[in-house]
Amino acid sequence: MAGTQGSGILIGRDTPGRTDVQEFLSGHLADMYATSPADSVHALDHGALSDPAITFWTARQGSELVGCCALKQLQPGQGEIKSMRTAAHARGRGIATLLLAHLLEQARQSGYERLFLETGSQDFFAPARRLYHRHGFVDCPPFADYALDPNSVFMTRDLR
Structure with missing residues (x-):
């Protein structure tokens, strides 16, 4: 596993699948x-994350898995x-910031022009929403196939 350190x-x-x-x-x-209510959970299991349209990364400290993120292609760009x-x-150690910075750089290098995400509207997800806002997401x-849902917050960022 080679990548950003x-x-x-x-x-x-x-x-x-590991x-x-x-x-x-x-x-x-x-x-x-x-x-979140079951019909508002949009997280993917390991099988769905193995789809060829998805690039998956992990963050490790030594051999310990401390984080992950994935990028799913919606359409070209x-x-x-x-x-x-x-x-x-x-x-609280900056791992999410490192993961997001890595993902953004990889997306740019792969020719993506715009990224989207869905996260929860509950207090549990407030740190995630703050992270995304700090990194230029609005x-x-x-x-895509999402519908308006009071349990979801949708965000986007232009990479150009």
Whole structure:
């Protein structure tokens, strides 16, 4: 796994099917279902994240998995951020910022012009919304196949 390194964290392409990644993503899905109504959970499991239209990265400190993120191609030049997650014990250390910066750079290098994301509207997701706003994302209407949902916040960022 080669990739960006910062603060002892190595970010690189990875496989969602790895055992530790599957466990990590299971925790992510459990949190999503614990904080949002089931029909408002849009997180993907490891099988869905293995789709060829999705690029998946993990952040590791040594061999320990401390975060992940994914980029799903919606159409040429447009993508959606999926599965941004930092391990609960590693939050507040800048890992999400490193992951997002890596994803944004990789998206630019791959020719993406615009990114979108969906996150929750509940207090649990407030840190995520602050992170995205700090990095130039703005609220937008639903995109792709999403519908207006009081439990969702939709955001976008122009990469040009």
